[in-house]
Amino acid sequence: MAHESAATTDEAAMRVTRTIEVRAPIDVVWETLTDPRELAEWFGQRAEFPGGMREGAEGSFGWEAHGDFPAVVERWEPPHAFAFRWGAPGQPIREDNSTLAAFSLQRDGDLTRLTVVETGFEHLGDEAAGRAALEDNRQGWTEELDDFVALLARRWTPSIVDPAAGTITRTLDIAAPKQRVWRHLTDPASIETWWGHPAVFPGGMREGVTGTFEHEGQRWPVAIRILREAETFAFRWGAFGEAEPGPEACDVRFDLETTEHGGTRVTVVESGWMRVPAAERDERMQGNGGGWEIVLDGLRRHVLAVAA
Incomplete structure (x- = not known):
């Protein structure tokens, strides 16, 4: 699968997906994806995980305009798989207020392929609320992963x-x-x-x-x-x-x-x-x-x- 210019939605499965390809080593892509200092440059303005990043780690992602979203790391397999569940600002994470964002990384020649799949929108209230959140996050992953690609271009360059x-x-x-x-x-x-x-x-x-x-x-x-x-x-x-x-x-x-x-x-x-x-x-x-x-x-x- 080649680099996709935007995230897409699957309304039947209630999920958002996007795949990007970057010309950087997989460990550099992993670091930029998971290090809180790096996350704060492409995914909101704050990423705080006081106990460090690992499976089960609890923290938050913050946007000046939207507040701080609680998060917990559910999968941590460097440098190939990373997933977190995130909820609503000011609330503990529950099934009816959270979604799961799962990332997979693969090396293909001199490219690294990164895919994000976010699921769980069907649990966010009624059907209309779930579909609205689905579309919001489709736009979000389009913008945030564009920022991710731009950050990687600054972080890793060829000679x-x-x-x-x-x-x-x-x-x-x-x-x-x-x-x-x-x-x-x-x-x-x-x-x-x-x-x-x-x-x-x-x-x-x-x-x-x-x-x-x-x-x-x-x-x-x-x-x-x-x-x-x-x-x-x-x-x-x-x-x-x-x-x-x-x-x-x-x-x-x-x-x-x-x-x-x-x-x-x-x-x-x-x-x-x-x-x-x-x-x-x-x-x-x-x-x-x-x-x-x-x-x-x-x-x-x-x-x-x-x-x-």
Whole structure:
């Protein structure tokens, strides 16, 4: 089933459905779908689950114009299935005042398919009330999932390879404070975990120091150029076996900025590719473009997996 432009209703079954497809990894889609900080950006203005998100968790979703709707998580199977029941503002959840919104996620090539099915409208008073709520929520899922798609487009983007300028750029949002992201971005032990390269910097990481990254027993030099606390991390890296980055070395720069809801936007730019011979430049740039997608996704997963 392809991406649907709007939610639809099935009046016989009294349900609302919509399927969307996005070009983002399934774990990123899951995070955006279920993390209360993310939910508050596309599904109302507030999402509060004091005990955390899990099966049985109780909380609420809030809209400035409509109030706070109580909710309880009824299914929690990361990253494929999520469902919550939500009721009426100011009332405990009952069968006659609540509906069930169930989400399923599937990976299909480089796309993630997300389907929402909301049921239970036949229990909301008489038939007219149920059909009115059915239509209201059809409009709601059309608007809210459009906002979800737009948020994902900001949260996860592919690398941009510009052969004319000799640059590769990648931006990624991480739902964690900037200081925490910085700590794992620049700590050698963390780098080995999320990037997969043992990072050795005798005497510690600081501006002007040259250390090494290692892959399958081979090392290459990494000369730190900028280490500005919680703002910018930049280095020049060379080829296997060099003591210092040579004439074909590229420059890498990470910049961090705080997003609207207290997360962190990480932008990496790898430049200097015009120093690389033209015969091999395009293939190597494309390879590194895919590499930066893997690397920053690894950083995001690592930061979110640790407690602090």
